[in-house]
Amino acid sequence: xxxxxxxxxxxxxxxxxxxxxxxxxxxxxxxxxxxxxxxxxxxxxxxxxxxxxxxxxxxxxxxxxxxxxxxxxxxxxxxxxxxxxxxxxxxxxxxxxxxxxxxxxxxxxxxxxxxxxxxxxxxxxxxxxxxxxxxxxxxxxxxxxxxxxxxxxxxxxxxxxxxxxxxxxxxxxxxxxxxxxxxxxxxxxxxxxxxxxxxxxxxxxxxxxxxxxxxxxxxxxxxxxxxxxxxxxxxxxxxxxxxxxxxxxxxxxxxxxxxxxxxxxxxxxxxxxxxxxxxxxxxxxxxxxxxxxxxxxxxxxxxxxxxxxxxxxxxxxxxxxxxxxxxxxxxxxxxxxxxxxxxxxxxxxxxxxxxxxxxxxxxxxxxxxxxxxxxxxxxxxxxxxxxxxxxxxxxxxxxxxxxxxxxxxxxxxxxxxxxxxxxxxxxxxxxxxxxxxxxxxxxxxxxxxxxxxxxxxxxxxxxxxxxx
DNA sequence: AGGCAATTTGG
DNA sequence: CAAATTGCC
Numbered sequence: 001x002x003x004x005x006x007x008x009x010x011x012x013x014x015x016x017x018x019x020x021x022x023x024x025x026x027x028x029x030x031x032x033x034x035x036x037x038x039x040x041x042x043x044x045x046x047x048x049x050x051x052x053x054x055x056x057x058x059x060x061x062x063x064x065x066x067x068x069x070x071x072x073x074x075x076x077x078x079x080x081x082x083x084x085x086x087x088x089x090x091x092x093x094x095x096x097x098x099x100x101x102x103x104x105x106x107x108x109x110x111x112x113x114x115x116x117x118x119x120x121x122x123x124x125x126x127x128x129x130x131x132x133x134x135x136x137x138x139x140x141x142x143x144x145x146x147x148x149x150x151x152x153x154x155x156x157x158x159x160x161x162x163x164x165x166x167x168x169x170x171x172x173x174x175x176x177x178x179x180x181x182x183x184x185x186x187x188x189x190x191x192x193x194x195x196x197x198x199x200x201x202x203x204x205x206x207x208x209x210x211x212x213x214x215x216x217x218x219x220x221x222x223x224x225x226x227x228x229x230x231x232x233x234x235x236x237x238x239x240x241x242x243x244x245x246x247x248x249x250x251x252x253x254x255x256x257x258x259x260x261x262x263x264x265x266x267x268x269x270x271x272x273x274x275x276x277x278x279x280x281x282x283x284x285x286x287x288x289x290x291x292x293x294x295x296x297x298x299x300x301x302x303x304x305x306x307x308x309x310x311x312x313x314x315x316x317x318x319x320x321x322x323x324x325x326x327x328x329x330x331x332x333x334x335x336x337x338x339x340x341x342x343x344x345x346x347x348x349x350x351x352x353x354x355x356x357x358x359x360x361x362x363x364x365x366x367x368x369x370x371x372x373x374x375x376x377x378x379x380x381x382x383x384x385x386x387x388x389x390x391x392x393x394x395x396x397x398x399x400x401x402x403x404x405x406x407x408x409x410x411x412x413x414x415x416x417x418x419x420x421x422x423x424x425x426x427x428x429x430x431x432x433x434x435x436x437x438x439x440x441x442x443x444x445x446x447x448x449x450x451x452x453x454x455x456x457x458x459x460x461x462x463x464x465x466x467x468x
Numbered sequence: 469a470g471g472c473a474a475t476t477t478g479g
Numbered sequence: 480c481a482a483a484t485t486g487c488c
Contacts, residue, residue, distance in 0.1 A: 228469090348469065387469080399488040400470045407470095458471080462488060 002029035004096035010245035011057040012205050013064045015171035017130035018100040023175040031094040032065050032072035034058050038190035039078040047371030049340035052195035057244045060204030062183045069178025074186050080112035084119035102132035106378050107292045134282045138289035148290025150393040156279050160265045171251045201374050208241035216259040223270035230343040231416035239375035284383030287393050299391035307468045309361040325450035327433045328408035329353045331421035340374035351388035352402035356461040362389035398465035401458045409434040
């Protein structure tokens with residue numbers, strides 16, 4: 001009897017637990033399925049970059065599967081509500097008596113999967129769910145009082161000890177090559193036009209592996225020194241690939257540990273620090289499962305729900321379009337719009353500016369990032385925003401307000417990043433891009449004056465948090 | 469994964 | 480008197 005593998009954010013054949021198990025159970029009788037849910041994606045603020053990247057990643061997956069004799073069916077449901085019915089129908093059409101999938105962790109996704117499993121049970125179709133989203137599944141590590149961690153450092157200690165003690169699992173092999181099948185055209189996909197920046201982000205597992213290997217061969221050795229300098233290519237740029245599951249976190253960990261002489265928390269300082277970022281990814285996923293309110297437009301720190309945010313659509317629009325008059329913020333926001341991606345240091349600066357300097361609700365920033373990022377991922381994006389806004393787990397204390405001028409001077413001293421994305425400031429001398437006094441007297445007419453005075457805005461933000 | 473300014477330190 | 484340290488937001 002056949003087995004249906006339902007792909008979601010695990011768009012790969014290597015190290016895919018559900019696909020691997022299905023291939024063991026039903027050799028030669030596996031069918032793949034991906035269900036596009038355009039109205040659900042809209043509700044989840046998936047923008048064009050993310051939707052385009054998923055479409056191309058699904059196409060790459062279909063090719064990979066076809067070479068292994070597995071057909072990938074692509075279906076469309078408006079929302080998750082129609083998914084159980086569709087799954088049962090496809091299982092019937094493909095003569096599949098079981099549906100295998102890798103768990104997703106977001107609230108709506110978990111509700112959807114529970115409804116799917118109930119429906120499959122009623123129809124006497126077997127189902128099996130596998131852990132794939134994290135290196136240690138949520139719930140498997142907890143504080144000494146049995147609660148999910150809400151502070152990163154103790155989480156990291158436990159997480160790394162667990163991984164070191166258990167040893168790393170070898171990534172699972174892809175199903176063996178079989179008689180190739182034809183790849184059906186994805187004619188029913190909801191969007192057809194290409195996102196303008198799609199060439200910056202080739203989809204598929206080969207590109208993911210290429211980025212990982214080239215990073216580990218080179219930039220990873222300097223990661224601890226260069227990672228905060230956005231004009232250097234110091235980071236892996238793997239985030240979009242991890243978000244859609246074009247590569248698994250296990251494979252990434254495996255290769256990074258190997259490049260680090262087998263060490264997880266010792267060895268080369270660059271790789272070690274980078275491995276810590278994988279722990280942040282697990283941490284925010286554990287938080288999402290342990291504290292579902294964070295994904296329901298609620299703050300982790302409930303006392304911050306009474307903060308009186310500004311209602312200022314014009315300031316929000318200036319921030320989104322990169323016209324705040326703060327060069328580092330504007331360069332960041334234009335980079336995000338043009339490329340679908342932003343260096344993490346710049347995400348922090350842009351987020352601190354929105355929530356503290358403009359005192360705008362972090363949810364407005366979170367939504368804009370989700371809509372703009374090619375790596376859009378609820379757990380990481382929400383975690384990052386609530387960190388910057390001081391509303392989250394292990395967040396920056398409210399009185400720690402980034403000074404955008406200082407951040408700019410420290411991390412883009414020669415304005416190489418700023419000049420690239422704010423060309424009207426290209427001619428300014430070094431130093432001027434971080435100096436409000438200089439900009440006040442010597443600023444091109446086309447570039448806006450600063451939206452706020454940082455010192456005054458800082459005092460206002462601290463007062464708003466203190467007096468909530 | 470801060471910033472700021474008062475205070476102390478050290479040449 | 481500049482640099483490091485401290486206390487506070």
